[in-house]
Each structure stands twice: as structure tokens, then as C-alpha cells.
Amino acid sequence: MANNLIIGLGGTGGKVVRELRKRIYEEFRSNEPGNGCNINYLYVDSSPADLNDRTGWKVLGKSVHLGDAQKVNINGISTAALQSLGQYPGLQSFINDDDKQLIDQHMGPLITAGIGGQRRRLGRMLIANNICDRNQAEKNFVTKLKAAVTALQKSSEDNDVTFTICAGLAGGTGSGSIVDVISQIRKEFPYQESTKAFKIRLFVYIPEINVVNQKHDNGFYQANGYAALSELNAISVGKYAPFDVTGEKDIFTQKVQRLLQNQESFEACYVYTNVNEQGKNLDLGTKLPKAVADFIFQIVVVGADKNGQMSRLVGCENDGAGPEHDLSGEQTRSRKFLSFGVVRVEYPETEIDEYVTYNYAIQATRQLTYNLWQEGIGYGECTLEEVGSGYLDEIKDPKNRGKLKLANADLTLEKPVIENDSTKNWRAFNITWETRTQGDAGLVQQQYEKKQWLAQFTKLIDEYYSNGFRKHGVKKFFEIQTKEIKAYASFIRRHIESKLFEEWASGGKEGKSMLQIEKYAMILRQDCEDRIGAFKQQISKLEQQREEKAADIKAANVKWNNIGWIRDAVTNAASKTFAEFKTAKCEYYVLETKIESYAYAIQLLQQIGIELNSMILGIQAMKQELDEILKQVVDQASAKCQLNASPEEGKMKKYKPEVVHDLTRQYVSDYDLQNANSTEIRQKMIESLGEDGVRSFAQLNASVDINTASDIIINICSKNARTAMEETAKKDPLYKMVGVNILEKLKNELNSEEKIEAFVDSVINLARSYVQFNPTETAAVIGDNQGAMVPMVQVAMPKPTNDQEEKFVKDLGVAFSNKQTGFIPSFTDGDFSENFKSNQMVVVCAKAGFPLRFLLNVQTLREKYNRLLAAPQGKLNKMVLHTESFPTPLPDLFELNSADLEHPAKKATLLALALNLVQQQQDPVTGEKFLAIKVPDEVFGDQWVKIGKDFLGCVNALKQDFKKLKSLEQQVEKELHIKARSNDQKMEVRKLLGGVVQQIILPTICEGNQFNPLYAEYKNLAMEIINEKLKDL
Structure with missing residues (x-):
């Protein structure tokens, strides 16, 4: 591997x-x-x-x-490191003292920013x-x-x-x-x-x-x-x-x-x-x-x-x-x-796969969010305002309120919200008080004489109201239940959300979409708010009725006190009055209980409103996640298989996008396909909640973040889209969109020699190298350099699988050979190679073995570089451009011409004069004086070879003879290694160099005038030599 x-x-x-x-x-x-x-x-x-x-x-x-x-x-990089380079030898190795000074003076902000800048x-x-x-x-x-x-x-x-x-x-x-x-x-x-x-x-x-x-x-x-x-x-x-x-x-x-x-x-x-x-x-x-x-x-x-x-x-x-x-x-x-350079000739199976997949994903996301099926089109989109017709009537229907645990009996705790052992004996308020008053009345009638009935009954029933109702008494009961309001509200919210979640999870045309559920929940929340006002009005009515019943009780009391007990044996007035009192007392306590219960229901509705708001936020978060995914897949789908698209860089696509679009439209408008696809996605998302997990949209949103949801949607859509394409190909091979071989595709399209040649011309032009060559440099021959740049074309494609494909590949090979000299159309040690994908052919054009000057x-780039080095801040520029300050210049990427060599020739001549490697000599015959270079000779000893008449003559000779210049530079380096090793020796050579400028350059080139601009030029040249080679250790 x-x-x-x-x-x-x-x-x-x-x-x-x-x-x-x-x-x-x-x-x-x-x-x-x-x-x-x-x-x-x-x-x-x-x-x-x-x-x-x-x-x-x-x-x-x-x-x-x-x-x-x-x-x-x-x-x-810390400034402390730069201030103590001795502790960081790796850094110090390529930052000399001059570099450090320049860095300190000019690069502070970039150092602080910590970037390459x-x-x-x-x-x-x-x-x-x-x-x-x-x-x-x-x-x-x-x-x-x-x-x-x-x-x-x-x-x-x-x-x-x-x-x-x-x-x-x-x-x-x-x-x-x-x-x-x-x-x-x-x-x-x-x-x-x-x-x-x-x-x-x-x-x-x-x-x-x-x-x-x-x-x-x-x-x-x-x-x-x-x-x-x-x-x-x-x-x-x-x-x-x-x-x-x-x-x-x-x-x-x-x-x-x-x-x-x-x-x-x-x-x-x-x-x-x-x-x-x-x-x-x-x-x-x-x-x-x-x-x-x-x-x-x-x-x-x-x-x-x-x-x-x-x-x-x-x-x-x-x-x-x-x-x-x-x-x-x-x-x-x-x-x-x-x-x-490279071009990929392909039947774009991946792109087609993605296009169909993303269109499936659009449909699935729309179903989950909107569930708006449009025959012949597929799932569509709509706004919040467009959904919810009939929801308010549905919500106000007492039967539906009961299903949601939002009936008055639920909110007032007339019946238990959560059933358990402590609530199994709860009865409706009317039944509770009727049963109690009837029982207490019978008890006192059995155990007490008539005159005591009213007092004993009042004592018993008042005691029940205060301490016996549901084991606590009415006020105490609701006071205790107030502590459970948040739990009840949360339970009711979970109950409601569970039902709504199941309606979304059921899918199909009858199931609710995320948008519909959001609208339903918003109407339900508003209905709860509206009912608070209705309950307050109901309390007012109940309080009025309670006053009426209190009056009835008072009247019965008066009537009881006025009974003639002797006549009662005949009139039976006591029994009748007691019955009236019992009924009034029963109805009074029913009203009292209801007033307390509606007051409680108001608090519960307020808390339910908070819970519903939280539920809505969870629904909206999940819908927002789906909306974001929808936006992504719409963008992705629109970027694939575009009609009349501009050619992509490095690609040549061989297919008909309009056929892909037509087939995709068939898929997205097929209800059975898209419903099954969205159902599978929905169930996969729900699986993340676990078997015992809470069925809520907030929980779903928490367990399936946008990346997970996107992965689920794309993976399932990819699988189902590919299955659909494979099934289509079985039924009609003309609509085959997967498993297409590029050789088969090209063979059918390039059915003549002319078309094959045109194709080869086209792909080679598209695959030309991502550089331009300089014809002047590619044509230049420098010295005895051998070898030329090697151009090549390499073709990767699937191996042919039948005789027809074999023949087509052979014809292709002929066309490539005619186009590119030296092309070998063979898979064995040739310029054909096997591509791992059957739907692709890759053509590479390359050139190898050339120097950068080409x-x-x-x-x-060289011109820009030289311009920066010649600028007033040239020293700084050179330092920041290179990874270290080189004592010897790097090899130039171009062969230097005489103009390029003038500067190094002057430097070499100055130093050679200072070191006596170049001296004045005289022809004994003619008396001509000239400068000569000392050339070592192992047989005859050092030999003096004439260079030029004077300093400028030497420079002109050296810049025309690169080999002689390099030889002199090497001699100078060798002599410096001997004569300029210590600081004292370097001082001596510096003086000699200054002497050359004063005694040779000034009188011969500058006409003895120190204000001549050439004098400053040569002084700077001498300083350049000193800074490079003669600085103290």
C-alpha cells in the first residue's frame, strides 16, 4: 500500500x-x-x-x-525570544547581528501580530x-x-x-x-x-x-x-x-x-x-x-x-x-x-448522482417541513399564514380539548391530570358535594334529634370543606396543588407534544407538517391565553351565584329558627327546611370549590402557556434546521447538471443534462417514491431519540443537529436516488445514468477519424501546462549543457472490455501519436495507464527537466526582486526576502550577461588589487604597462596573465569572460581565508582596500576629484565588500 x-x-x-x-x-x-x-x-x-x-x-x-x-x-513569536536569541540557537542560526538590527527597527508590528505578513x-x-x-x-x-x-x-x-x-x-x-x-x-x-x-x-x-x-x-x-x-x-x-x-x-x-x-x-x-x-x-x-x-x-x-x-x-x-x-x-x-496540466473527460456520474440526490433531499425536506403535495410537481412550500384553516374550531371542540388534557375539568383539577393512587377517588365537584351532603344529612338525621340537625350538619359539612375535601379541604387542596403547577403544565405540554409529534411522525398526506404543527401550537397557545380571560369572567359569575346561595342558606337558617316544634309533628316543616338548607349548602360549596378551581386553572393556563411557548421554540428550531438544510440542498442542486453551463476548468463532460432533468422530474413527482423516501428519513431521525426517549421536537433538535440531520437526509436520498436510477436503467437502457463507461460513450460519439482527431486536439489544448514558457530562454543554448525539456502526454482510461472498445482505443492511440511526438499508445510501459473509474478518461500534459529560466x-519576478534590492531600503528588503543572509550570492536563475557581471567584476578587481592578486606589469619589449592576474601553476610557479590596460580594462575583460571572473573570485576567497582570518588581519585588508580606492580609482577614474559621483559609487562598493567579507568577528 x-x-x-x-x-x-x-x-x-x-x-x-x-x-x-x-x-x-x-x-x-x-x-x-x-x-x-x-x-x-x-x-x-x-x-x-x-x-x-x-x-x-x-x-x-x-x-x-x-x-x-x-x-x-x-x-x-515572543519578543522575549528575539531579545535573547542566545537561548534559541535554532532562531539565532539564521538571524545575524545586522538582521537583528533591521528586525528590531522595522518589523515590530508584524512580530506582534505573529503572522508571515x-x-x-x-x-x-x-x-x-x-x-x-x-x-x-x-x-x-x-x-x-x-x-x-x-x-x-x-x-x-x-x-x-x-x-x-x-x-x-x-x-x-x-x-x-x-x-x-x-x-x-x-x-x-x-x-x-x-x-x-x-x-x-x-x-x-x-x-x-x-x-x-x-x-x-x-x-x-x-x-x-x-x-x-x-x-x-x-x-x-x-x-x-x-x-x-x-x-x-x-x-x-x-x-x-x-x-x-x-x-x-x-x-x-x-x-x-x-x-x-x-x-x-x-x-x-x-x-x-x-x-x-x-x-x-x-x-x-x-x-x-x-x-x-x-x-x-x-x-x-x-x-x-x-x-x-x-x-x-x-x-x-x-x-x-x-x-x-490536466483535463478530465467524463460521463459525470458523480454529479448526476448528486443532482438527483439533492433533488430527492429537496423533496424530503419539504415533506418534513410543509407536506404540501402537488400532483405532477412534487412537494411544495407555503407560508405560516397559508396553513391552519379549521385549527381554531378543532382546538375549541370540547372533545379535542379533552384529548389534549386541556378540558375545563383537567385545568380545574375536577379530574386528575396525572392519575395515581392518590387521585383514584377523585370525583366531579357536583358529585363530590352531592354525595357528601347527602351522606352527612342522613347521618345527622339518624343520630340526632331534629332540633340538632342543622347545627350538626353545618358542623360536618363545614369541616369537610375546610379539612376533608380530597383529604385536605378545598383551599388547602388547591394550595398544595399550586406547588405542582409546573409539573402539571410540563406533563400537559409533553402530552400535547407527543400527540403532535406522532401526527408529524405518521407522515402521509394526512399527517401534519412541521409548519402545520407550529401553526397549531401557536393557535393553541393563543387559545390558552384567551381562556384565562374567560375563566376570570367565569369566576365573577360563580361569585355572584355564590352570593345568591349564601342568601338561600341564610333564609333557610331563619326559617329553621322559626319552626314551631309542636306543629312540626303535623307539618313536617323541619324536614322540608333541612332539605332546602342541605341543597343550598351543597350548591354553595360546589360554587366555592369551582371558584378556587378556576383561580387555580388560570395559574395552570399561564404555566401551560410558558410550556407551549417552549414547545413552539423547539418546533421552530427544528423547522429552522430543516429550512437551512433545504436552502443548502437547493443551492447544491442548482449548481449541478446545469443547462447551458460554461465549461468547467479541467473538465470535459460527456452527457445530456436535459435528459437528467427530465428523469429527475419524473422521480420528484412520483408520490410513492418521495413519500417512502421521506418516511425512511423521518424514522431514522426518530431512532436517535431511542425507544424510551421523549418524543418532542426540542429533543429531536438536540439529538439530531444540523450536520447529523443533513447526513441522514443525504445518505438516505443518495441510496434511494441511486436505486431509482438503477431501476430505470433496467427498464430502459436509453435512460442509463449510472455505470456508464466513458469508452462506450466516446465510441458512439466519435464515430469517424476526423471526430477522433478533433477530440484529441481539444483535450490536449485543454490540458496544456499551467505555466507559460519564455521562447527566448527555451531556444538559448548555454555552453555545453546537454539535454532538452521533455514534453509528454499521458492518458488514463479504463481498459477496453470488448473488441469494439479495443479498436476505438487503438484509433485514439493513433490520434495521440500523430499529435504528440514520441507518444506510445500502450498500457504496458507506454503512455496509456488504467484509470480506476470506468466513467473517466484523464489526459495530462506535462513538461519535465527544465530550468526555471524557461x-x-x-x-x-526577477525584475521586481532586483528593483527592491536597488531601492533605498534595499538591505532591509533583501533580508526579509530571503530565509537567511547569504555570505555568497545564490546561483542566479539566468545566465548572467555582461551588464549583470559588471558589478561583481568591479568588486572582484578591487579586492584582487588590495590583495596583490592583480598587479601592474610591463611589456619589456614595448614598454606597455597593464594589469595582470596572478594564476597559480603547479609546474612553473605563479604566472601573470594580462587582463586589461587599467582598472576599467580589467572590469571589461572579466565581464566578458565569466570563467575568468569566477576563477578570480575563487582566488580572492582563498586569499582572504589566509590573510583575513583575525580582526587585525581584516583591519589591514580594509586599509589596503581603501588605498585602492584612494590611489587607483580616485586619480584614474574620478580625475582626482572626490566630488565626482563615481568616487561615492566606488566608496560604497568598497563598503559593500567590507560588510560582506571584512567585518570584525
């Missing part, structure tokens, strides 16, 4: 990682591609906002964002600070690098890992950190030449010629690109060995060691920019990162299978061309650079 670690540096690298993750998920519905490919990621950035930003990381409703273990935050030096400082931070070792790049590699090796049981590093070279973070990312990988995982293990390939964005967004240019945008390319080139040819920013020291010198010495650095560097070979502009935001990710997908994921490898491209990576030499024979310009952009 092939192990791959994809590393994104900075914003540009992060975008490529994002698009690759999405590409993999689109193909495999998983972050793990399988296919023999084991893959892990690291994303390094100085912006916490970018590291944690999830925008754009979703595909098919699923987030493919990286986990914390896959992110390295290099934001921030488009300064490459600062980007390096940030990753170096991260790597050497011992206090948070678990968060540093090297720790996470090792952990990621170990995880890959363990899961695959394969030791080899290929590192793919993606970065933009225009900024500070990615461009500044790339040298240390390469060197630290090589430190931990040296390249194994024999097995090609631990290969590093780079994907770097080269800044555009014309900056697309001026806001992105802080003045260093393009110059950064040239500085970074210079360093990568120097690393590749062994001219730059970065310091080990961990601070580890060389065991012999006890100085911080340099890495990448005498070892392979990277095997291939793929370069790209925003304009391709055809001059077509590519969008920097998403289209270009997508195209790069598509190419990485092809070589990493598809190429993990040997049959899927693009053999010629792999060969160029593994056996890259040797570097170019300059005219002195030095290796100066690496040729490990490659360009690439790229059109690089000339512009």
Missing part, C-alpha cells in the same frame, strides 16, 4: 489540501480513498482563522475539514519558533510530522512514505517555511536512492506576471516568488544547506548544523501559475486549486495502483535531468522542475 503525506503550507497550500480532500470524498464517499492508497495530511499556517475556517470544506453535505492532529499553528524571513522565523519550542513540543511541526508518518506506516505495514508539499511562493508563511519543511523531512527521513523511498515532490504556485488582486500585494508578492525559487534552485544544486532550526549542533564545530548537505533534497518540483500555455487565465480562488488537486489525485490516488501510474511522468520524477552548468562549469540551475513569469 502506498503511503502519502500531503502537506499544505500557508493559504495556498491549505486550499489545495481542501480541494484534494473534497475530490477524494466525491469519488469514494470517504476521506480514505482505498485503491491501495494510504493518505494523511498536515496543514501548516500562521493564521488560526484560516486553520479553523470550515468555509468551502463541505462536499455532498459532509465536512472534510482536518482534525487538530493534522493542523500545525505557527502563529506567534508577506515577509519570507518572518515566515521562517515563525516555523523555526514552532519547531524549537520545547515547552509545547507536542504541537510543533516535527512532532506532528513524525506522528503522521508513524500512523501511515502502522496502518499500511509499509515503511515508505511519499511527501507532497503544496505552497504558494508569493506570501510569507508558505514561501518562508518551505525550506525548513524540506530540510526537517530529510533530516528525519533521508531519501533512499536504491528503493526510491521517502520521495519529496513539491507543488509550488509561482506569482502571476500581472497581480490579480492588488490587495494581496504588500510590496513583496512577486519578489518573494523569485527569492523562493532562487533558494529552491540552490537547495537542489547543493548551493544552499539550511540551518537546522531545531538548534542541533555539529559534533565537530559545535555550531548549529546545516542540513541537506551531500544528500538529495527533493525529487520533483511541479510549478504552476494563473495563466496556462494557451494564454488562458485560471481563477486563483477555487478553480486553480481544484485543478492542482485533480492532478495530485491522479498521481497519488490513482497512481497508487501500479496499473494506474503514468509511467513516463514517474520516470521523469525518479530519474530527473541533471542541472545546467554556468560558463565556468559550476552546477547552477536545477532541472528538477516540471509543469503540468518560465515567462520568472523574468518579471
Whole structure:
């Protein structure tokens, strides 16, 4: 199994990682591609906002964002560290005293912000600070690098890992950190030449010629690109060995060691920019990162299978061309650079699948939310105002109020809200008092003489009212029940919500939608509020009736007191009056009880209103979640299979979107299909509540957040949509939308030689490299450099499965061979490779083995770079552009012409005169005086070779002969190593250098006039030499 670690540096690298993750998920519905490919990621950035930003990381409703273990935050560096560099040898190694002074004077705000700020030096400082931070070792790049590699090796049981590093070279973070990312990988995982293990390939964005967004240019945008390319080139040819920013020291010198010495650095560097070979502009935001990710997908994921490898491209990576030499024979310009372009020719099965899936999801979400079926159309949408007709009458119906436990008897506790042992003997108020008064009346009539009936009965019935009613007495009972109001209200809310939930859960045309339930609940809440006013009016009526009954009691009392007991034996007045008193007392206490109960009911209704409001909020939260998902799937559906859509970058689609639209309309207007789909989704959501879970919308919303709900909807819709498409294909092959082979599709479409040739021309043009080449440089032959840039076309497609497809592939191979010289139309060691998906053909155009001078952009970047170095703050600019201040200039990316060589020729001549390597000599025959260079000769001793008549003659001669100039520079360096080792020696050489300016330059070039501008120029040149080579230790 092939192990791959994809590393994104900075914003540009992060975008490529994002698009690759999405590409993999689109193909495999998983972050793990399988296919023999084991893959892990690291994303390094100085912006916490970018590291944690999830925008754009979703595909098919699923987030493919990286986990914390896959992110390295290099934001921030303490000013304390910069003030005590001696304690941080890793940082100090690439920040000399001059650098430190410039940083202190000019970079304070950027240091405080802790970001790259488009300064490459600062980007390096940030990753170096991260790597050497011992206090948070678990968060540093090297720790996470090792952990990621170990995880890959363990899961695959394969030791080899290929590192793919993606970065933009225009900024500070990615461009500044790339040298240390390469060197630290090589430190931990040296390249194994024999097995090609631990290969590093780079994907770097080269800044555009014309900056697309001026806001992105802080003045260093393009110059950064040239500085970074210079360093990568120097690393590749062994001219730059970065310091080990961990601070580890060389065991012999006890100085911080340099890495990448005498070892392979990277095997291939793929370069790209925003304009391709055809001059077509590519969008920097998403289209270009997508195209790069598509190419990485092809070589990493598809190429993990040997049959899927693009053999010629792999060969160029593994056996890259040797570097170019300059005219002195030095290796100066690496040729490990490659360009690439890619086009995917496909029957867009994934997009079709997504389009149908998202339309299913639209229908399902509308059903759950609105349940508005429209024949021939599918589920529609409506507003809150459009639903709820008849709900108020339904709610006011006494039968329905009873079902909801909102009948007057429930609210007044005339009957129990919650039935238990303590409530089983509760009776209606009328029955309770009739039974009680009848019983007490019978008791006193049996046990007492007539004259005592009224008093004893009053005593008993009043006692029952005060202490006996439901074991507590009326007032005490309702006082106790007041403490249970919240529990009762909550119970009633749960009871109501359970019924409404079941109506939603039942689905079908008769079931209630989320919107209908919301409207029903709102009307119900309003009805409860209205009933509070009605109950208050009812209390007033009851109080009036109570006064009437009190009067009846009083009248009966008077009548009782006026009974003539002698005549009573004849008239039986006592029995009649007692009966009247009993009835009045019964009715009075019924009214008293009802007054208390309605007062209680008002409080209960108020609490129920609060509970209903909470229930409505839960319903609205769930509806809002569904509305958000609906918006997402509508947006996603509208972005897929568009009619008359503009061609996508890097894609050629072979299908008819109108057929997909027609078939999808059939699916969404099929009630049985869509009802079954929404039912399955609804049941899956409800399952999350558990068998014994509370059936409430708030609980559903809590257990199924928007991501979970979206996943449920998309997964089920995807399954059901695919089943529908497969069933359709069985019934009518003309409507086959899944399992389509691209060869079959192309064979039917390209049914003539002319059409095949036109197709091949088209795909090759679409797949042209994402760079432009400079024809002047590509045509230039410098010295004895051998080898040319290697152009290639690689084609990945499914292998033919029948004779007709075999013939078609053969015809394609002929067309590609006619178009591209050297194309080998074979799956075995040829330019055909097997694509893992039958619906895709991938065409890659690449060029390999060229030096960076071939790229059109690089000339512009060089001009911007030189302009910054020549500016008044040139010293500062040079410091921030490079990852360290180099004592010896890096190899130039271009062959230097005489104008370029004039400056180094003057410097070399000045120093050579000071060190007596160039002296005045005289021809003994003619008497001519001239300057000559001392050339070592092992046989005859040092020889003097004439250079020029005078100083300027020497400069002119050297700038025309690069080899002689390099030889002089090497002699100067060798002499300095002998004569300028100590501070005293350096002082002596400085004096000699000053003497050359005063005694040679001033009289011969400046006409003895110190105010001549040339005098200041040469003094500055001498100071430049002193600062570079003769400063005290």
C-alpha cells in the first residue's frame, strides 16, 4: 500500500489540501480513498482563522475539514525570544547581528501580530519558533510530522512514505517555511536512492506576471516568488544547506548544523501559475486549486495502483535531468522542475448522482417541513399564514380539548391530570358535594334529634370543606396543588407534544407538517391565553351565584329558627327546611370549590402557556434546521447538471443534462417514491431519540443537529436516488445514468477519424501546462549543457472490455501519436495507464527537466526582486526576502550577461588589487604597462596573465569572460581565508582596500576629484565588500 503525506503550507497550500480532500470524498464517499492508497495530511499556517475556517470544506453535505492532529499553528513569536536569541540557537542560526538590527527597527508590528505578513524571513522565523519550542513540543511541526508518518506506516505495514508539499511562493508563511519543511523531512527521513523511498515532490504556485488582486500585494508578492525559487534552485544544486532550526549542533564545530548537505533534497518540483500555455487565465480562488488537486489525485490516488501510474511522468520524477552548468562549469540551475496540466473527460456520474440526490433531499425536506403535495410537481412550500384553516374550531371542540388534557375539568383539577393512587377517588365537584351532603344529612338525621340537625350538619359539612375535601379541604387542596403547577403544565405540554409529534411522525398526506404543527401550537397557545380571560369572567359569575346561595342558606337558617316544634309533628316543616338548607349548602360549596378551581386553572393556563411557548421554540428550531438544510440542498442542486453551463476548468463532460432533468422530474413527482423516501428519513431521525426517549421536537433538535440531520437526509436520498436510477436503467437502457463507461460513450460519439482527431486536439489544448514558457530562454543554448525539456502526454482510461472498445482505443492511440511526438499508445510501459473509474478518461500534459529560466513569469519576478534590492531600503528588503543572509550570492536563475557581471567584476578587481592578486606589469619589449592576474601553476610557479590596460580594462575583460571572473573570485576567497582570518588581519585588508580606492580609482577614474559621483559609487562598493567579507568577528 502506498503511503502519502500531503502537506499544505500557508493559504495556498491549505486550499489545495481542501480541494484534494473534497475530490477524494466525491469519488469514494470517504476521506480514505482505498485503491491501495494510504493518505494523511498536515496543514501548516500562521493564521488560526484560516486553520479553523470550515468555509468551502463541505462536499455532498459532509465536512472534510482536518482534525487538530493534522493542523500545525505557527502563529506567534515572543519578543522575549528575539531579545535573547542566545537561548534559541535554532532562531539565532539564521538571524545575524545586522538582521537583528533591521528586525528590531522595522518589523515590530508584524512580530506582534505573529503572522508571515508577506515577509519570507518572518515566515521562517515563525516555523523555526514552532519547531524549537520545547515547552509545547507536542504541537510543533516535527512532532506532528513524525506522528503522521508513524500512523501511515502502522496502518499500511509499509515503511515508505511519499511527501507532497503544496505552497504558494508569493506570501510569507508558505514561501518562508518551505525550506525548513524540506530540510526537517530529510533530516528525519533521508531519501533512499536504491528503493526510491521517502520521495519529496513539491507543488509550488509561482506569482502571476500581472497581480490579480492588488490587495494581496504588500510590496513583496512577486519578489518573494523569485527569492523562493532562487533558494529552491540552490537547495537542489547543493548551493544552499539550511540551518537546522531545531538548534542541533555539529559534533565537530559545535555550531548549529546545516542540513541537506551531500544528500538529495527533493525529487520533483511541479510549478504552476494563473495563466496556462494557451494564454488562458485560471481563477486563483477555487478553480486553480481544484485543478492542482485533480492532478495530485491522479498521481497519488490513482497512481497508487501500479496499473494506474503514468509511467513516463514517474520516470521523469525518479530519474530527473541533471542541472545546467554556468560558463565556468559550476552546477547552477536545477532541472528538477516540471509543469503540468490536466483535463478530465467524463460521463459525470458523480454529479448526476448528486443532482438527483439533492433533488430527492429537496423533496424530503419539504415533506418534513410543509407536506404540501402537488400532483405532477412534487412537494411544495407555503407560508405560516397559508396553513391552519379549521385549527381554531378543532382546538375549541370540547372533545379535542379533552384529548389534549386541556378540558375545563383537567385545568380545574375536577379530574386528575396525572392519575395515581392518590387521585383514584377523585370525583366531579357536583358529585363530590352531592354525595357528601347527602351522606352527612342522613347521618345527622339518624343520630340526632331534629332540633340538632342543622347545627350538626353545618358542623360536618363545614369541616369537610375546610379539612376533608380530597383529604385536605378545598383551599388547602388547591394550595398544595399550586406547588405542582409546573409539573402539571410540563406533563400537559409533553402530552400535547407527543400527540403532535406522532401526527408529524405518521407522515402521509394526512399527517401534519412541521409548519402545520407550529401553526397549531401557536393557535393553541393563543387559545390558552384567551381562556384565562374567560375563566376570570367565569369566576365573577360563580361569585355572584355564590352570593345568591349564601342568601338561600341564610333564609333557610331563619326559617329553621322559626319552626314551631309542636306543629312540626303535623307539618313536617323541619324536614322540608333541612332539605332546602342541605341543597343550598351543597350548591354553595360546589360554587366555592369551582371558584378556587378556576383561580387555580388560570395559574395552570399561564404555566401551560410558558410550556407551549417552549414547545413552539423547539418546533421552530427544528423547522429552522430543516429550512437551512433545504436552502443548502437547493443551492447544491442548482449548481449541478446545469443547462447551458460554461465549461468547467479541467473538465470535459460527456452527457445530456436535459435528459437528467427530465428523469429527475419524473422521480420528484412520483408520490410513492418521495413519500417512502421521506418516511425512511423521518424514522431514522426518530431512532436517535431511542425507544424510551421523549418524543418532542426540542429533543429531536438536540439529538439530531444540523450536520447529523443533513447526513441522514443525504445518505438516505443518495441510496434511494441511486436505486431509482438503477431501476430505470433496467427498464430502459436509453435512460442509463449510472455505470456508464466513458469508452462506450466516446465510441458512439466519435464515430469517424476526423471526430477522433478533433477530440484529441481539444483535450490536449485543454490540458496544456499551467505555466507559460519564455521562447527566448527555451531556444538559448548555454555552453555545453546537454539535454532538452521533455514534453509528454499521458492518458488514463479504463481498459477496453470488448473488441469494439479495443479498436476505438487503438484509433485514439493513433490520434495521440500523430499529435504528440514520441507518444506510445500502450498500457504496458507506454503512455496509456488504467484509470480506476470506468466513467473517466484523464489526459495530462506535462513538461519535465527544465530550468526555471524557461518560465515567462520568472523574468518579471526577477525584475521586481532586483528593483527592491536597488531601492533605498534595499538591505532591509533583501533580508526579509530571503530565509537567511547569504555570505555568497545564490546561483542566479539566468545566465548572467555582461551588464549583470559588471558589478561583481568591479568588486572582484578591487579586492584582487588590495590583495596583490592583480598587479601592474610591463611589456619589456614595448614598454606597455597593464594589469595582470596572478594564476597559480603547479609546474612553473605563479604566472601573470594580462587582463586589461587599467582598472576599467580589467572590469571589461572579466565581464566578458565569466570563467575568468569566477576563477578570480575563487582566488580572492582563498586569499582572504589566509590573510583575513583575525580582526587585525581584516583591519589591514580594509586599509589596503581603501588605498585602492584612494590611489587607483580616485586619480584614474574620478580625475582626482572626490566630488565626482563615481568616487561615492566606488566608496560604497568598497563598503559593500567590507560588510560582506571584512567585518570584525
